Amino acid sequence: MSNEAPLQIKTRFALTRIKAMGAAVSLVAIAAIPAAAAATPAATESGSPSCAPRPELLKQLSSRFKEAPVALGLAKNGSVIEVLTSEDGETWTIMVSQPNGPSCLVAVGEGWEELKRVGAKGERGA
DSSP states (O other): OOOSOHHHHHHHHHHHHHHTTOGGGOOSSOOOHHHHHHTOOOBOTTSSBSEEOHHHHHHHHHHHHOEEEEEEEEOTTSOEEEEEEETTSSEEEEEEEOTTSOEEEEEEEEOOOOOOOOSSTTOOOO
16 A cells, blocks of 8 residues: 555646646646636646647547536636536546637646535525
């Protein structure tokens, strides 16, 4: 049995998964969810952000991981935050697209699960 903490194991999986996509989107560090809100891209092995034109990233995520967009939102700074998942929920990616600029991968993971919305119709849960 390994002495590594679960977070280290998941991070290693995520790094391996992204490295498989090639240098254009290879991550050295995984950004947390707050980074997605701030639209801060994660760094690649070369030190540059894991950014590319949106169609290129979508094509790579689709062909290698069978991921497709399932949700999106508009941030206050005008960037679009997208969640992509594989059909079985095995993998997921959060991507930020800047207005008139590149798209960047900010977080990846495994075990995506859809939650049933709680509360009355039209009512926001606490």
